[in-house]
Amino acid sequence: QVQLVESGGGLVQPGGSLRLSCAASGSIASIYNMGWYRQAPGKQRELVASMTRGGSTIYATSVEGRFTISRDAAKKSVALQMNSLKPEDTAVYYCRIDEVTKAYWGQGIQVTVSS
Numbered sequence: 001q002v003q004l005v006e007s008g009g010g011l012v013q014p015g016g017s018l019r020l021s022c023a024a025s026g027s028i029a030s031i032y033n034m035g036w037y038r039q040a041p042g043k044q045r046e047l048v049a050s051m052t053r054g055g056s057t058i059y060a061t062s063v064e065g066r067f068t069i070s071r072d073a074a075k076k077s078v079a080l081q082m083n084s085l086k087p088e089d090t091a092v093y094y095c096r097i098d099e100v101t102k103a104y105w106g107q108g109i110q111v112t113v114s115s
């Protein structure tokens with residue numbers, strides 16, 4: 001059984017930084033994309049950043065230049081460095097790991113940006 005566990009969330013002031021980490025336990029045959037999504041209250045879940053097996057990245061326009069995704073497929077882990085945080089970054093953040101035919105999700109972790 002595969003489980004993804006996120007860590008590193010919390011409360012931070014505008015302009016601050018946080019680093020989210022996600023580690024998977026269990027057997028994943030072959031990892032393709034690894035990424036982060038977020039869902040703010042009353043909004044749909046949206047892609048924040050994703051990295052392919054080959055290392056190509058995609059970022060939401062709203063976070064480009066501020067957030068950086070990194071991954072270690074061998075360790076089944078993915079991280080998200082978030083700098084220059086804004087109140088509009090407040091959301092529950094979810095990590096996701098894609099296998100060939102399955103997508104695994106973490107349980108979500110709260111990030112609150114507020115003074």
